[in-house]
Amino acid sequence: KQEVTQIPAALSVPEGENLVLNCSFTDSAIYNLQWFRQDPGKGLTSLLLIQSSQREQTSGRLNASLDKSSGRSTLYIAASQPGDSATYLCAVLFNDYKLSFGAGTTVTVRA
Amino acid sequence: SAVISQKPSRDICQRGTSLTIQCQVDSQVTMMFWYRQQPGQSLTLIATANQGSEATYESGFVIDKFPISRPNLTFSTLTVSNMSPEDSSIYLCSAIGLAGQETQYFGPGTRLLVL
Secondary structure: OOOEEEEOOEEEEEOOOOEEEEEEEOOOOEEEEEEEEEOOOOOEEEEEEEEOOOOEEEEOOEEEEEEOOOOEEEEEEOOOOHHHOEEEEEEEEEOOOOEEEOOOEEEEEEO | OOOEEEEOOEEEEOOOOOEEEEEEEOOOOOEEEEEEEOOOOOEEEEEEEOOOOOOEEOOOOOOOOOOEEEEEOOEEEEEEOOOOHHHOEEEEEEEEOOOOOOOOEEOOOEEEEEO
16 A cells, blocks of 8 residues: 655744645655645645656745655745645555545644 | 536535535546545545446445446536444545646535534
8 A cells, every 4th residue: 555644744934934845655656746735624726746757846936846766755835925824735646546645734834 | 727616515414314415527537536534634535436337446435335426527426325423524526637637636625514
């Protein structure tokens, strides 16, 4: 069974600080990796998708890296804002087309 | 990107009853899935909804408890049968395979409380 782990479980930072969220997975035979954002009581919003052949993806203040050989991905959020407060979920798509989710990192950005 | 809608958005149900959740995608997709997110937990895949045939269930989930239909490429339903308080969760529909894209999109979820 593929396992996806996210560290830390929770993170609280002052506004303006950069955020670093980590995701690790046990099986390097992945198809792609996706980062999602979930606000309380809401569904999931896709942030970034990294294909297995890519090393990183960027969108605005967000940058996600992927190191398949070590089974790791990192999501960087630059210059954090209170609106970035949410739970961030890492999900890995293995070749069976089923997403395996990490438990998430809950981020609080203090104004 | 795809827009996925779910009905109802939330419900409060009595123990022993059943609830059917609808999922509608605004364009044709190749694969649809149903997930459950229990309070404070991450998402767990319930099943893959197959068009015109029986859904493929993950370990720990059975058709009698969670019957699923997918009559066409853009619509699916999940029924939570004979509910108990342990079924209180958010149920999310997702879809993949839009025009060759591999991003998996999610509906807003259905928040279910069973008393």
